[in-house]
Amino acid sequence: MAASLMTAFALMLIIEGILPFVAPAAWRETFLRLASMADGQIRFIGLTSMLAGVVLLFIFN
Numbered sequence: 001m002a003a004s005l006m007t008a009f010a011l012m013l014i015i016e017g018i019l020p021f022v023a024p025a026a027w028r029e030t031f032l033r034l035a036s037m038a039d040g041q042i043r044f045i046g047l048t049s050m051l052a053g054v055v056l057l058f059i060f061n
């Protein structure tokens with residue numbers, strides 16, 4: 001279980017690092033837009049992301 005968790009964490013870091021590495025200006029602009037959103041909007045994005053992850057887990061397991 002720990003190995004799977006560390007693998008998932010490593011893959012998350014790789015995926016999260018792709019956009020800042022490839023297109024730092026676009027990443028900065030996106031981050032600035034995100035920083036100007038209301039808390040409710042950010043929570044909705046987080047909830048949607050978590051639900052998509054749960055659905056993908058169920059589909060692929």
